Amino acid sequence: MMKNSYKMLFILSMMIGSMISISSSSWFSLWMGLEINLLSFIPLMMSxxxxxxxxxxxxYFLTQALASAVFFFSIILIFLFLNFKMNLIFYNFMIISSTMMMKSGTAPFHFWLPSVMEGLNWNSIFMLMTWQKIAPLMILSYSLSLNLTIFIIFFSMIFGSLGGMNQTSLRKLMAFSSINHLGWMMAGMVNNETLWMTYFMFYTFLNFCIIFLFNNFKLFNINQTFKLFYSNKFMNVSMFIMILSLGGLPPFIGFLPKWMIIELMITNNMYFILLFMLFMTLITLYFYLRITYAAFLLNHMNMNWNFKMDNWNKNMKIIMILNFFSVLGMLLINMFYFFI
Known part of the structure; x- marks a missing residue:
């Protein structure tokens, strides 16, 4: 009981730190909120x-501390050179953007993310992939540089797609998937101030769907999914739907935020960047499908273990609801806009 109360206290402090950073009107309080968030999340990572x-x-602590130190140093330089050359202030804002990209795990500052996620449980991974990105991405949207962001989009799509090709760990696959989705969020920032928030909300929901399954059945590697698929045929469909929705394949709900970004990029004549992003997303779909394709293509059953489906029977209703929103969510949203 005491352990759970401490955990709730750290979660509350983590949320307060992010809220301070988002709602602050000064650089110092923004930096202070990031530090509160960091120091509150570290105990939650321990297991x-x-x-x-x-x-x-x-x-995680060393990487985030380095980014915070560079961020604080850049803020000091902005105030020192405020009445001097504007070029120096512009470069400082680029450094600030780079530190926020490091905090959120955006390529090419993603070097820490796969190795950190490999040592965490699924609950900590979910918080790291969702809540811990809110404050850095919000600050990044304040200090956005178009040239730097386009450069980051290319790197995020390349590393996020190609990095997961030879991985068998589900946690590393989710890490490279996060980098790829961050590239789409950067594209949303370039085209619209708030579009990336919409994408982030859908991304959070889809991550919850996938991690809910992984956490319930304690799956950490691709070969562990084989025994699960052979044990329950409905699990094939559930995992397949959620994986395709996370990949953004129509008509699943994961395609809706991508559709919105595609429309804006076409309107702004960003055809080359859009074509590159779509091509790299197809590569991402390949290693998404590696998680489930064996259950659909292999017919032999050489299992030397028994897999208990108690967790499946316990959470079947929740998984069916998540499947319903993944499949029909896009149709329901379109109907909602039609009637409005």
């Missing part, structure tokens, strides 16, 4: 059941 969580916590 007595996972020996690698300490290593991941240390890597």
């Amino acid at each position: 007595t059941k996972n020996l690698f969580s300490s290593e991941s916590s240390l890597k």
